[in-house]
Amino acid sequence: MNFAKLQYLTGLSALALTMASCETVPMSNKAVDNHQVTASDNKHQSQQWSYIGESGADYWGGLRAEYSQCDAGDQQSPINIANTIAADISSPIINWSPFIPTISNNGHTIEVKSPAGNTVILGGKSFELVQFHFHHTSEHTIDDQQYPMEAHFVHKADDGKLAVLAVLFAEGQANHQLTEIWGAAPAVIGEITANFILDPKQLLPIDRQHYRYQGSLTTPPCSQIVSWVVFKQKPTISAQQIAAFATVFDENARPVQKTNRRYITRSK
Numbered sequence: 242m243n244f245a246k247l248q249y250l251t252g253l254s255a256l257a258l259t260m261a262s263c264e265t266v267p268m269s270n271k272a273v274d275n276h277q278v279t280a281s282d283n284k285h286q287s288q289q290w291s292y293i294g295e296s297g298a299d300y301w302g303g304l305r306a307e308y309s310q311c312d313a314g315d316q317q318s319p320i321n322i323a324n325t326i327a328a329d330i331s332s333p334i335i336n337w338s339p340f341i342p343t344i345s346n347n348g349h350t351i352e353v354k355s356p357a358g359n360t361v362i363l364g365g366k367s368f369e370l371v372q373f374h375f376h377h378t379s380e381h382t383i384d385d386q387q388y389p390m391e392a393h394f395v396h397k398a399d400d401g402k403l404a405v406l407a408v409l410f411a412e413g414q415a416n417h418q419l420t421e422i423w424g425a426a427p428a429v430i431g432e433i434t435a436n437f438i439l440d441p442k443q444l445l446p447i448d449r450q451h452y453r454y455q456g457s458l459t460t461p462p463c464s465q466i467v468s469w470v471v472f473k474q475k476p477t478i479s480a481q482q483i484a485a486f487a488t489v490f491d492e493n494a495r496p497v498q499k500t501n502r503r504y505i506t507r508s509k
């Protein structure tokens with residue numbers, strides 16, 4: 242659904258949808274109705290870990306034994322990308338096809354599940370796209386600059402290792418695929434199967450130059466099993482798209498972690 246159209250549909254229609262079923266009210270409808278679900282509701286629904294207060298990022302490592310890497314790990318993500326080393330690294334080979342997405346609000350982010358068969362080849366190794374999701378503001382910074390949003394395309398290999406393609410978005414023109422996702426995403430914890438075909442490649446930058454480093458999940462259990470690919474070019478999303486996400490998740494970014502002795506390479 243078109244975002245401008247959504248703004249037109251304020252008031253009664255959004256309220257009627259809300260009363261019919263909270264689980265199926267799209268995030269964008271919530272975004273235009275200040276009296277509906279807010280970011281704080283999502284925090285209450287997800288007690289295990291969060292981004293603020295006593296279960297916030299500074300405390301993840303102590304919340305559960307299996308989260309200990311969040312504190313003890315020396316290859317944590319995200320990081321500030323700086324002091325990079327030029328290297329002859331090939332671009333990831335991205336074999337994604339359009340699909341009808343399943344979109345969930347898991348209390349921490351909006352997540353789009355991928356069907357089997359969407360792969361990326363990184364350094365000769367094949368990883369399969371499992372899901373992608375969003376952070377506001379960006380988790381990685383580049384030369385200490387933060388961006389309004391970051392998407393993570395999470396791929397898994399047969400050996401359990403992950404390759405995550407990260408796209409940082411700058412504010413500018415709206416992204417059509419995001420309009421579709423935001424329009425369908427539940428505003429509270431829940432999952433829907435969308436009624437449109439999503440082309441995930443439309444969320445990627447055209448230029449595939451990128452940075453690469455070894456790191457971790459940016460959420461508990463912070464497992465250090467991730468080959469990160471962070472694209473240099475930033476596609477744009479509109480101020481309205483940022484605001485719509487922020488209405489449901491006002492801040493779901495882990496702060497940058499110590500780089501320690503890691504190399505960050507950049508493609509030439």
Ligand SMILES: [Zn+2]
Nearest residue numbers: 374376393459
């Ligand atoms: Zn993420």
